[in-house]
Amino acid sequence: MTLSYSETIEYLYRQTPQFQLIGAAAYKPGLDTVTALAERFGNPHHSLKIIHIGGTNGKGSTAHSIASVLQCAGYKVGLFTSPHLTDFRERIKINGNMIPRDEVTAFVSRFREMQSSPDTAVPTPSFFELTTVMAFDYFARNNVDYAVIEVGLGGRLDSTNIIDPILSVITNISKDHVAQLGHTLTQIASEKAGIIKPGRPVVIGEARGEVKYLFIDRAAECDSPIYFADEMLRTLDIKRADEGLKANTGYGPVCYGLTGYCQENNLKTILTALDVLRRAGVRFDDAAVASGLRDVVTLTGLSGRWMRVCDTPLIVCDTGHNEGGWQYISRQLEAHDGQVIAVLGFVNDKDVTHILPLIPERCEIIYTRASVPRAMDEQKLADIGRDAGRPGDVAHTLSDAMTLARERANESGVGVKRPLIFVGGSTFLVADLLAIDEGAARKNT
Numbered sequence: 001m002t003l004s005y006s007e008t009i010e011y012l013y014r015q016t017p018q019f020q021l022i023g024a025a026a027y028k029p030g031l032d033t034v035t036a037l038a039e040r041f042g043n044p045h046h047s048l049k050i051i052h053i054g055g056t057n058g059k060g061s062t063a064h065s066i067a068s069v070l071q072c073a074g075y076k077v078g079l080f081t082s083p084h085l086t087d088f089r090e091r092i093k094i095n096g097n098m099i100p101r102d103e104v105t106a107f108v109s110r111f112r113e114m115q116s117s118p119d120t121a122v123p124t125p126s127f128f129e130l131t132t133v134m135a136f137d138y139f140a141r142n143n144v145d146y147a148v149i150e151v152g153l154g155g156r157l158d159s160t161n162i163i164d165p166i167l168s169v170i171t172n173i174s175k176d177h178v179a180q181l182g183h184t185l186t187q188i189a190s191e192k193a194g195i196i197k198p199g200r201p202v203v204i205g206e207a208r209g210e211v212k213y214l215f216i217d218r219a220a221e222c223d224s225p226i227y228f229a230d231e232m233l234r235t236l237d238i239k240r241a242d243e244g245l246k247a248n249t250g251y252g253p254v255c256y257g258l259t260g261y262c263q264e265n266n267l268k269t270i271l272t273a274l275d276v277l278r279r280a281g282v283r284f285d286d287a288a289v290a291s292g293l294r295d296v297v298t299l300t301g302l303s304g305r306w307m308r309v310c311d312t313p314l315i316v317c318d319t320g321h322n323e324g325g326w327q328y329i330s331r332q333l334e335a336h337d338g339q340v341i342a343v344l345g346f347v348n349d350k351d352v353t354h355i356l357p358l359i360p361e362r363c364e365i366i367y368t369r370a371s372v373p374r375a376m377d378e379q380k381l382a383d384i385g386r387d388a389g390r391p392g393d394v395a396h397t398l399s400d401a402m403t404l405a406r407e408r409a410n411e412s413g414v415g416v417k418r419p420l421i422f423v424g425g426s427t428f429l430v431a432d433l434l435a436i437d438e439g440a441a442r443k444n445t
Contacts, residue, residue, distance in 0.1 A: 005101040034129040034159040044140035054151035055171030058266045064302040065270045067148040069292030073284035078139035078147035085431040092135045132159040156194020171205040174324025193218040201225040205269035229272035251289040260306035262328040313409040317423040317430045326358045334360040338417035341405045345429040348376040356388040365392030368401040370428035398432045
């Protein structure tokens with residue numbers, strides 16, 4: 001029986017274990033299942049020229065930005081990222097356009113036929129394994145020139161790691177998903193370093209001490225040229241402006257259309273990756289770099305990165321959800337010249353004890369929860385916040401939290417510089433915000 005699109009999405013969410021919904025129980029380390037599944041679909045990844053993007057933070061921004069530049073250079077570019085915010089099809093795009101619904105249903109129908117046939121049966125994949133092969137298959141059948149593939153979790157055992165890329169990029173290392181990847185930075189880095197492939201160049205965005213030497217050793221074992229962005233572009237002068245980050249680069253002056261504080265390091269990583277791609281023979285001119293970086297949001301549909309959802313009151317959201325990401329978010333909240341109201345929610349397997357103390361003391365906090373099973377109980381979160389010296393109010397839903405936040409913003413007084421309502425802590429809370437504010441004007445700041 002052929003499923004409708006809505007039935008297909010329901011099948012993907014309910015019949016395949018999804019990390020986005022249930023967390024660690026959906027994590028299937030190892031490449032055997034995805035290798036077998038890809039083989040049944042003819043190993044579509046073998047025909048692709050792939051740029052593989054890993055790291056703890058900044059993977060999505062880096063992947064979208066590189067894809068945007070290549071798109072502006074006239075290439076047909078596939079982009080596979082995760083998780084999605086409001087639409088499953090955000091994960092798989094060609095030149096900024098989401099995979100059509102009928103492509104999703106057709107692929108799942110082919111898979112279900114394979115599962116029911118004793119001649120082509122495959123082990124039951126996870127949600128991410130199945131969607132990874134869906135992306136490879138879609139990109140190969142549409143003859144993309146390049147595919148930019150974001151690692152889902154980790155690297156060495158991630159489903160995307162069956163590929164042989166023309167370039168690997170590792171943005172940075174900080175603690176996240178410690179149950180799956182390890183409790184120390186070197187353990188996590190070792191997993192991330194698994195995407196370094198023999199003879200293929202690798203760009204490292206940020207690395208210090210033992211982590212840096214681990215990457216150097218891994219690259220040497222693979223005979224892979226290694227480039228450290230923070231060394232190559234140490235003197236790059238990046239200035240902030242309302243329209244983006246401005247810098248004079250080897251491609252001429254650029255204005256990067258993302259202004260989260262973390263984007264300064266991401267920009268260096270992106271520029272270094274472009275340098276390596278150009279050396280490898282990928283052709284693009286300076287104009288493609290300038291337009292691709294400036295218009296990354298409109299060209300690729302990137303969202304949730306220090307994203308302005310509403311101007312009156314000023315509402316900004318960000319998907320940063322770990323200690324490394326919050327080191328930048330906290331600085332940006334502290335720098336706001338006016339009242340700051342932080343609406344926060346996290347998933348229940350997140351160790352927030354190292355995150356909450358990073359929140360500026362000047363922030364008024366409202367603790368809430370996202371509409372997913374993995375969401376941390378809002379009262380439990382508030383209790384942890386109180387113990388960390390960050391007390392706040394409790395709202396049982398994001399809608400209630402936003403009503404309270406808006407009331408407080410309106411009470412800030414005439415003549416006071418405009419309040420900022422920040423929503424974050426969990427990708428899922430940001431997704432909920434975008435869903436309830438779908439009609440609002442949105443733009444990245």
